[in-house]
Amino acid sequence: MAPKPAVKTLPRRGSLIDGVKGNLQALIVGLKYFLDPKRFTLVYPKEYSKLPKGYRGFIILNKQKCISCAACARICPSAAMKMIRIPVKDPKTGKTRMKQYPVINYQRCIFCGYCVDVCPTEALYHVPYHDVVYENLSEMFWDLETFQKEPEYKTAKEGSPVKFLIHEEYGLIKVPAEEGG
Amino acid sequence: MSGDIRFYGAFKDELGLKTIPSRRIAKDTYEIFIGPQHPGSGHMRIIIKVDGDVIVEAEPDIGYVHRTMEKLGEIRGWIKPIPLFERMAIHDACNITLPYVRAVEKLMGVEAPERAKYLRVLLCEINRIAAHLYGFAIFGIFLGHSTMYMWAMGDREVWIELAQELTGARLTHSYPVPGGVRRDIHDEYPDMVRRAIRYMRKRLEDYRKLFLDNPVIKSRLEGVGVISKKQVVELGIVGPNARGSGVAYDVRLADPYEVYDQLDFEIPVFEEGDALARTYVRVEEIKQSMNILEQVVDWLEKHKGEPIIHESVSSKYGPVHKKVLQEQRRAKLLPLHATMKVPAGRAIGRGETARGEVIYYVESDGGLNPYRVRIVTPSARNAIAFKYALPGHKVMDLPAIYGSLDYFPPESDR
Secondary structure, eight states: OOOEEEEEOOOOOOOHHHHHHHHHHHHHHHHHHHHSOOOOOOOTTTEEEOOOTTOOOOEEEOTTTOOOOOHHHHHOTTSOEEEEEEEEEOTTTOOEEEEEEEEEETTTOOOOOHHHHHOTTOOEEEOSOOOOOOSSGGGGEEOHHHHHSOOOOHHHHHSEEEEEEEETTTEEEEEEOOSOO | OOTTOEETTGGGGGTTOOOSOOOEEOSOOEEEEEOSSSSSSSSOEEEEEEETTEEEEEEEEOOTTOOOHHHHTTSSTTTTHHHHHHTTSGGGHHHHHHHHHHHHHHHHTOOOOHHHHHHHHHHHHHHHHHHHHHHHHHHHHHTTOHHHHHHHHHHHHHHHHHHHHHHSSSSOOOOEETTEESBOOOTTHHHHHHHHHHHHHHHHHHHIIIIISOHHHHHHHTTSSOOOHHHHHHHTOOTHHHHTTTOOOOHHHHSOOTTGGGSOOEEEEESSOSHHHHHHHHHHHHHHHHHHHHHHHHHHHHTTTOOSBOHHHHTTOOHHHHHHHHHTOBOOOOGGGTTOOOOSEEEEEEEEETTEEEEEEEEEOSSSSEEEEEEEOHHHHHTTHHHHHSTTSBGGGHHHHHHHHTOOHHHHHO
């Protein structure tokens, strides 16, 4: 049970008959796929692929769970996530004190998901979509309010969801998926 | 060889590698700049000199997509360079980052658990197949065979889908981390892999009929761009290009990492050294990778629930971390990963990517950042092959040779 080298020989170009045979073979394969093209098209705005649950899409903050540890901002490889300080009223004492919360710049984010993985309280989570369009770049700087709500997934409103399955015969096939983002 | 008269392959005499018969040529050769934009695999220029239609001299001109990977790797801590180094060979992400992770693991003195090793091999082989199919697609379009381009790109999608199911991202997986991997497979995953393998085996048969056994393709590749065994050894060419010339060198064979020494597979070697041989190496490698995948998913099915991250990390897990690991099969990172310190020392990580051997030299001074990360990528070592494979051929053969070498500029320029 170990890798071993295996010296193999190339099939060489043979006689004229082989050439004719090769050409015919290629044409027959072409004809086969002409008659039965095993392909599909994702008609994008009308259909969209519903991505699985673990997909690393947009990152959203659940502020209630956040403990202001700043691990997400420190691990961010592209410095997309930054901590801001905002005054928070303490419900017990009634005093206001400064507390840190993360905000994100989606111009820089590379969706590596390190921040989600490093968050000790699961305050950050991925939504399984990424095709959200912004009219201008400044909208991609998310403040604390925007960071807490999931971005509107307009594709889901206009199109019907499909998902891709791996099929023995067809490679990928598309099947309708349940509704919802 | 002095004065105005040049010889075919005159520069070869410096190394004593004479493969093309020398012939006197006129001094009025044309210089043609091919690239940096061309329908190939990225930005790279080849400056060729032609005598009539025959290439006399070729000079690969690299550096158009240089992104200072090595220097950037020195300022981002230990875990952040992983998404960065993926950008070298984006469709081969796990293969290209794994040696770095292994070098860091060596410095830290940790070893990934068995299941994590198998999961790494799983993604590595998925990446290898996807990268070879990508190479095929580019090769097809180079030769004007657009059907092959469409087919290979389409079938690559199957493997990308598998990688996405495993890691959550199509290409930039950032999957291995020092000490283990980030995610585990779900229960239906082995069947998905098996279905994809059965599909790909059928498709490879169609590929053979349409592309490899096609007399037109064969006559364009056979005997074209021959690199002799001696040349391969002297120039330090690696990967499928070396194995196509009869050099049985593969890191998985020479220095097995992860669990490659426990798996049963072949390293295909062809003696001919021409473009057709290099193409066949890739086809055979796809087949072998599928054999590996079958063994790996069998093992993973038998050993469910084993740890996927090293004890030094999992022992510090709190209740939330444990819950996530059990329910979502995600191994969370710890806040200490962000400001990780690695003991001082030097380590070398080697790995076999789809294009050949990648070497990381990682040096630590015990601080927050690597002191030095030196990367030698396979394409950087294969770039010199253009200089020796092209002369003597017609300009028409250039796409065939370029495509067969499977050169990937972003990987080479780093």
